[in-house]
Amino acid sequence: NAGVTQTPKFQVLKTGQSMTLQCAQDMNHNSMYWYRQDPGMGLRLIYYSASEGTTDKGEVPNGYNVSRLNKREFSLRLESAAPSQTSVYFCASSGGGLTDTQYFGPGTRLTVL
Amino acid sequence: GENVEQHPSTLSVQEGDSAVIKCTYSDSASNYFPWYKQELGKRPQLIIDIRSNVGEKKDQRIAVTLNKTAKHFSLHITETQPEDSAVYFCAASIYNFNKFYFGSGTKLNVKP
Numbered sequence: 001n002a003g004v005t006q007t008p009k010f011q012v013l014k015t016g017q018s019m020t021l022q023c024a025q026d027m028n029h030n031s032m033y034w035y036r037q038d039p040g041m042g043l044r045l046i047y048y049s050a051s052e053g054t055t056d057k058g059e060v061p062n063g064y065n066v067s068r069l070n071k072r073e074f075s076l077r078l079e080s081a082a083p084s085q086t087s088v089y090f091c092a093s094s095g096g097g098l099t100d101t102q103y104f105g106p107g108t109r110l111t112v113l
Numbered sequence: 114g115e116n117v118e119q120h121p122s123t124l125s126v127q128e129g130d131s132a133v134i135k136c137t138y139s140d141s142a143s144n145y146f147p148w149y150k151q152e153l154g155k156r157p158q159l160i161i162d163i164r165s166n167v168g169e170k171k172d173q174r175i176a177v178t179l180n181k182t183a184k185h186f187s188l189h190i191t192e193t194q195p196e197d198s199a200v201y202f203c204a205a206s207i208y209n210f211n212k213f214y215f216g217s218g219t220k221l222n223v224k225p
Contacts, residue, residue, distance in 0.1 A: 042218050
């Protein structure tokens with residue numbers, strides 16, 4: 001099992017460019033999540049998908065869109081990147097039950113110039 | 114929504130000493146509290162968790178305690194080792210909401 005995988009690992013964008021971060025899990029989990037991690041601010045939820053076909057906003061959704069392509073894949077799109085979106089992005093998945101552990105991907109380090 | 118506060122932001126201990134990290138939460142509906150360890154440049158990984166129907170849980174040198182009345186929970190690491198050095202995050206989850214709210218993290222430094 002690869003667990004949760006993310007691509008790319010690193011990315012540099014110019015202001016206004018767009019890109020999509022990809023996430024996939026092979027654990028047959030129902031729920032998937034996108035977080036951003038900034039120094040001193042912990043992990044903040046951008047969007048999540050409780051199950052295939054559903055998505056919901058988290059704490060900081062502005063400037064992002066998501067797609068739950070199927071049960072395995074959950075992508076995050078930046079339509080017009082801004083320097084404030086420079087961060088490390090983590091995808092996570094969980095079985096979906098109350099106490100199911102969240103498993104994190106390796107992260108994508110994004111820099112917007 | 115839920116608000117999770119974590120203290121201290123940094124903690125430095127001597128090898129062999131104990132370390133305690135504390136978190137408070139605001140929503141009494143929260144009933145699942147995981148703790149994650151994140152080493153530099155790596156992903157967060159679950160180290161221990163506790164449900165609201167349990168007051169304490171231990172796993173070797175790590176323990177977590179929960180006080181539902183006061184709405185706070187703590188991570189205790191005994192006999193610390195240099196490899197315990199990392200950032201630790203607490204989180205709280207509200208039943209059926211599929212959302213996890215994280216504390217801002219504690220950077221633990223264990224000095225040999």
